[in-house]
Amino acid sequence: MSPWQAGLLLAFDLTLVLTLLGVAWQLLRGVNLFRSVVLFIAFGLLLSLAWVRLQAPDVALAEAAIGAGVTGALLLVALGRLRRMASGRHGGEGS
Amino acid sequence: MSAAVAPWLALIPGMPLLLAFLLALDGRGALWRLTPLAVLPALLGAVLLPVGASAEYPAVLLGAELALDPIGRGLLLVTALLWGAAAVFAQGYLGGSAGAGVSRLIGSEHRHSRPGAAPTEPGLVRFHVFFLLAMAGNLGLILAGDAMVFYAFFALMSLSSVGLVVHERTREAWRAGWVYLGMTMLGEVALFSGLVLLVHGAGGHSLAELASEAPASPLAAALLLIGLGIKAGLLPLHLWLPLAHPAAPTPASAVLSGAMIKAGLLGWMRLLPEGEATLWVGDLLVVLGLLGAWFGVVAGVFQSRPKTILAYSSISQMGLMIAGLGVAIQVPALAPVLMAVVGFYAMHHGLAKGALFLCVGIAGRVRGPWILAYVGLPALALAGLPLTSGWVAKTALKVPMEGPLADLSVVLWVLTLAAAGTTLLMVRLVAVMLRERGPSRPLPLSMSMPWLVLVVAGVLLPWFWVPDWTEASLDAYRLWSVLWPMLLGLVVGLLGWAVARWRGWGMPGWIPEGDVWVPLERLGGWWLRVFGGVPGRVHSLWDGVMELLGEGVRGFWNGVLAWAVRGERRMVQWEVMGVLFLGLVLGVFLVLALSLG
Amino acid sequence: MPIAGLTGGLSWAALIVIVPLVGALLTGLWPRAGGWVALVVALLTLGTTLGGALHVWWQGPEIHALGGWEAPLGIALVLDGLAAFMLLLTSVVGLFVTLYALGYVGRQERSGRFWVLWLWLWAAMNALYLSGDVFNLYVTLELVVLASVALVALASGGPALVASMRYLLLSLLGSLAYLMGVALLYGAYGALDLITLAEQVTPGHLLMMVAALMTVGLMAKTALFPLHGWLAPGHGSAPAAASPILSALVVKVSFYLMLRLWLTLFPDLATPALGVLMGGLGGAAVIWGGIMAMAADRLKPFVAYSTVAQVGYLALFFPFMLAVPGGWRAVVFFAAAHACAKATVFMAAGTLQRAAGHDRMSELADVMRGRPISSFAMGIAGAGLVGLPFTGGFIAKWLLVETAIAGDVWPWAVVVVVGGLLAGAYVFRLLGPAFLAGRGSPGRPIAGIMEWSTLGMALVSIALGFAGAASLQLLDATVTGPGGL
Amino acid sequence: MEPGGFLLVIILMTSLVPGLVIFFLREQQFALRTFFNLGGAGLKLALIISLLVGVYRDGKTYSFTLNLLPGIDLVLAADALSLLFATLSAVLWLVTTIYAIGYLEHSPKRSRFFGFFSLCVSATVGIAFSGNLVTMLIFYEILTLATWPLVVHRGTPDSFRAGRIYLAYTLIGGAVLLAAVVWLTVLAGSQDFTAGGYLRDLYPEHEWALPLLFVMFVVGFGVKAALLPLHSWLPRAMVAPAPVSALLHAVAVVKAGAFGIVRVMNDVYGIQLAADMGMTLPLMGLAILTVLYGSVRALFTQDLKRRLAFSTVSQVSYIIIGVALAGPVGAVGGLVHLVHQGVMKITLFFCAGNFAETLGIHRIEEMRGVGRRMPWTMAAFTLGGLGMIGAPPMAGFITKWYLGMGALEVGQGWVIGVLLVSSLLNAAYFLPPILAGWFGRPQHHWSQDRFRDGLLETHWMLLLPTLAVAAMALGMGLLASLSISPLYWVTFIVEFEYGYEHIWRAVFEEVDP
């Protein structure tokens, strides 16, 4: 690996890490729950990219499928139920 | 004979105890009629038991010992006689339907009797129970062969006679009872501690050991002086006496004054440690005895109730005996003789005073001057009429003191003058008794016979107990030396009486009944008025403080609870918990980092 | 570190895990048979646990390399004195709770859920006690958390759910802190096996951070002051059959783990300052829990606050492990005594609550009088909490005070004694009303087995009073770090 | 373990097992409950007597050991001192059980009452037979536990307040004691009681800790013995039913405290060491203060049972004075008072119970004239009261005598003065009710009047135990030199267990052993 290839990778890593942190920060602000959940799925996907960078393809696959996919789906379903509850009997909740 | 000694000796105090128990057990029967029988073992014992008879009862107390020594024997005889007489007297005085005092005694609020049984006065049974208990104590202490037994019987006698004093439950009786009880308790504790000291010093508690081995301990002597002095009516300790004797029913007064009062004297004779260190006891006894002899006269003269007069007379007479005892201590050489004389004096006084008290009871039933027939002989005997026991006793007391061993002229003079006082007092007594006019009622045999027995016994006493110097006392000089004070007293008394009758004067109440006690009582009342509230106030102050404190504590605790609940509500908050969590992680890390460097 | 050696073949350790696990699976498949399965499993588990304990007693600790893969690579099950003791405790309490629950959940339609969760929890606890691998411990810890959270949440109603939510979140926080510790350990030493790690660890900032993360994470689960906030609402509103499990056993699980870690990995970190900090927290817990118990007006939160107080004693192992060799055994014994007593109290409280239809302390007197067996059991257990003889509590208190004095850290003896007094105050606040004048009424009908199992549990806490010497001897066969505590 | 050791366990069980069984009996099962009560009490007494025979005639030793913790055993052992206390408890238990059956007739919660009652007795006997401090601590705490339900038995707010205070005091005392015992165990190991103590060798090394420990022991045991600042639970606990006050607060509980102090003085520290540490004099001072304070308070108390309670406060400290005198004769006085005071005070409490049950009398002034309605009870009361005063030939006199002699023996004659003041105070608060009872005129009707129909003045189960204990109180004094008297026994203990030479001769100079 040439030095600047390494440098490029380093830059990529840095960008990835910063993006991860940024996304995490944004989704954790919790201003909009739906946005947070979507960001979380994105975060999971980015994370699996990071796992690939860390030479852990198995983890990447698991992260994409489970961490991002299944968890994301669970979150979405839960969010949907929350919203339905809010619009159903109780008011003013869910955002 | 010797095999029977132990049970016999035990029976002397045991019989009254047993009878008291049976009486209490039965509660309402007529068993109280048997009371006089309780003295039989004592009487028989005094006559039949050999001198020096003694018995040990190893299981009782700390190894009890009963013994009969010469002085004890005489005293036992007289005491038993007196108690027996009083017991018989009481049958008539309290028991019969004609009894004058009975109506007062029927205070039964809750008379519950079995149907069919004759209604009997419960107060009567009670009186007899206490009477028997006191009798047991009195008889027992004479026989006591060791300090413990002496103390036990002494206490039994003292405490149960409280029941006799308050028997009538009048205000007066209660007052007398409380004073008596209080002083008795004081005496008990003083006696107890004196005995403890003595026994500790002697290393054993039999009287023989005490006599031979106890070191002369001034403290023990002083304690004994107080403890027994109260009973003996020693001068400043006599306060209960003029209150209690009149308050008690007549038969009880008779034994109180005739028999029980001697217990103190006997105690001293038995227990007072001898030796250089305690010579002052003799001085003190002489001084106090002589003062008492005179004080009794002075105070008695100003009394207007026969029993009170008799009580003061007892104080006076006891003063004489105490003085004799004091001399015996001062002059050890005279001791054997004087002790015997004092013992004799005690016997004489017991019989005479007992008879006199009975006369007071009789006086309520006989009209006017007839009373003189009853009161005369014992009064004269007390005053020391020749050929009576009093004469022998007084002479016998003086004769040894005239010896060359010590200069006792002051004592002798005072003794002599005291005899005049006694006569004066007797005159006053007769005068008072003559004044009392009650309706004449039949005098039951049960009341007259005891009187008779006592008088006869008094008369016979010197003939049974003749000291070797009796002959000498019959000479004119001695006769005169006994007679002139008596005549003096008689003359002064009669004169006074005559003047008083002539002018219609009453006797001024300069000295109230119970003399010093009265101002003391007033002082006490004042003290109570002023400071009586103090314990209460202290208590309520204390309560207040405690309450305040309790409230404070309660308030504090409630505050703590409320504060904690608030804090808990805060700590349950998620954010707080989170902060605490993070803080703890960092805290533990820092503590570790800092403490491990 | 007396280790009998690795075993192939049949292993007590494995059996102890397998039996409740099979039970949990069976109950999951046939929830309606849950009660009977649970009973059989409870008996079998007790049997295997006894076998395991006897094995440790006679032959020393057993280390079972799972799959035959030895330490650094594979996972080991470690059955040593400490584990055997806790397992035995769990089995005994579990047996009585199972009996109690047989009466409590009865044939309710939803009863199956309780049995499933309970047996899972049991299996998870057993697995945790036996695990000798820090990551495996994390997994078992999560199992315990999920099962116990669900047990709390079985009681419907806002407070119970909120409590279980709070419990879950705090537990997850704790678990992840623990996991971060695992990650750091692995990053630093490349091993997960406790014994291997114990030989490698060196004191340093990393190890300190690991200790801090793991300890505090587990403290949160143990509900050690000031992280106790979740416990009282949680245990107080859980179903009656679940509260004894949670308060008696689950709290002890994380404590066990904490103790295990400190005994193996961090003995070198135990400084007096740490002892003061943790012991101080423990003391604060004792006082605070006592005060809160005095303030509580409902029975079950009251009992739960008593747990908060008693958990405080557990923290004393920090000062003790430094002060006296083997001083921690006092704390472990205390944990057992508390477990027995607290299980009894919670069981009795559940009975009374069901009989009375409520658990307001001020109005329970009638039912307490009408239910003498439960009240009696509660009395014995109360004595255990206070530390009165002949209960295990007395021996425990004795050991604590003795350790504190022998180790010359007597302030903790004062804490223990004062805590005992506070316990006395609140326990008699609990029992007092039963003696008020008035007739008792048994209240609503109660399955007899609930009361008798409560009494049985109480008798166990008395039996524990006579098992002190044996317990200590068993605890002596514990695998510890090179520090040899 | 000696082969006979199980006898001790069985003796404990004779009250424990009936107690537990009784808990589960229904209220109506009167006959069965009575059977267990009396059967247990009788059996216990019989066993203790057989134990006595074994110890004294056959010279056997009995001990039972159960390992609790490494190095710490539960030890039951029968020595002369423990037998003294155990016999006292067993005898009085039997008597009190009969009394209690009569007393509580028709009242609710009898099963609970007798259950805890039996537990208390078990604990008391356990204390008596304790062979070391740990065992004693255990039974001591159990006693606390088992007594509380009896104190609050009536279930009134008053009794609850009393119960709370009782608990507060005794639990704190127990905690201090626990700390002390643990500490001592750490220092010296858990050793069996040894006549003359076992700490002598440790003193130079721990000359700071041992006195402190002594103070802690005194505080711990002093709570139950109602030593001065720790006494105030006792008068309040008088809300309990009379049998409880009688047995527990006259005998079991307070005596347990005093017994504990005796054990610590004699068998742990040893008198000599205690004296060397300078601990005996302050202890005696405290006891003296207690004696006087209790008496003064009794004097100003108008409630009969409370007066008796304050009197207990005062009297129990006699025991401590005796022991603290640190001489053989004083020890005899103190130890013998352990028995004497119990018997006398139980007499008084029984009487108070009789008055309360029969006529509804609770206060002193209500006693006026009661002697006519209830002469026997009043007689018993008189005997008890005189005994308390120390009038011969009651048991109290023997005590006072030996205390006085003991004080002189060790050159502390001034203690006699204390005894005197105390006696006077005792007289001041006992004689008025006695006099009022015999001679007072009742001013109103009794608030109730029960048991009138029978032959006796009150229920026979109330009267007979009262008379029995009164007779004992009299007999123990009157026949103090009998070879079965407490005095004889105590002398034996002091001479042969504590190795004071020649005390026997000093006491029974005219009796050869």
Added chain:
Amino acid sequence: MSRPRLSHVLTSLLAGALGVALVLILLELPAHSGLAEPVTEAMDRSGVGHEVTAVLLNFRGYDTFLELAVLLLAVWVAWSLGRQDPVPARSVRGPVLRGTLRHLVPVAVLTGGYLVWVGASTTGGAFQGGAVLGAAGVMLVLARPRSLPRVPRLGLRFVVALGVLVFLASGVGGLLGGHGFMGYHPDWAYALIVAVELAAAVSIGLGLVLLFLGGRVQGDDDDH
């Protein structure tokens, strides 16, 4: 947002401090290869060719077993927390979804199976495969052509538990066979591992689906 709450400020500060401490500590981590060498050495006895799979299912099979247990437990918990009534059917809305489903589900099943299969030798494995299966199941549930029973029936419960059951059976077999609990006979290791993986994948898939269904509460109906 008005002024920040004290707890927030404190949290930020403390979290920041913790972060700094963690970073500082992490940067000092020594470089090493962990357990790589032992794993490599033991690979030939593991029965599979892929290291991660070997670790997951053989060396640390117990972890994985417990992990399956966690999943199973989570399913139970979700079930016990949720509503118990049957989930009503709902018609699949729109042809697009219906078509997608029709094609996607078989593909997903195939993909899942493949992932499990290759897991033995290279990247992939039970979890990944199971997740894909689960995704397919979730879609099916979302479409939900027919109503679902209130409580999973025995068969379904069995399938959910299948992974744990098979794993446990294999593990106990190992115990009985003398290879220790969770051990395999080296000759049978491959077959057993694949079997366990397959069973696990099926369970994981179904479990994930059930997790979706869990947590329904009152007032929450999927109908609208």
Added chain:
Amino acid sequence: MITENLVGEIYLVCGALLFVLGVHALVVRPHLLVKVLAVNIMGSGVFMVLLTAASGPDLIDPVPHALVITGIVVAVCASAVALALMLKVRAATGQARLPSEAPED
């Protein structure tokens, strides 16, 4: 190689920061859903540390990979339970946050 180490350090720092971010949000954000997210982020941070810390210079250590996979599954299970519980809390109390925790003021 420096860069290799540097890469590792970047990810280590990232892991630590993710962890801390998660903790912060878990504590501070009121909504339960966000808390669940926060737990997941925390977990991701830990996984990152775990993976990175063991990625040695030459050999790749498969053990952390397995651990992380296990961790991911555990995390998803915990999330599922937490979400189910959240819904119940929401249904029971009317809000998906822990009570006594006022919304940010």
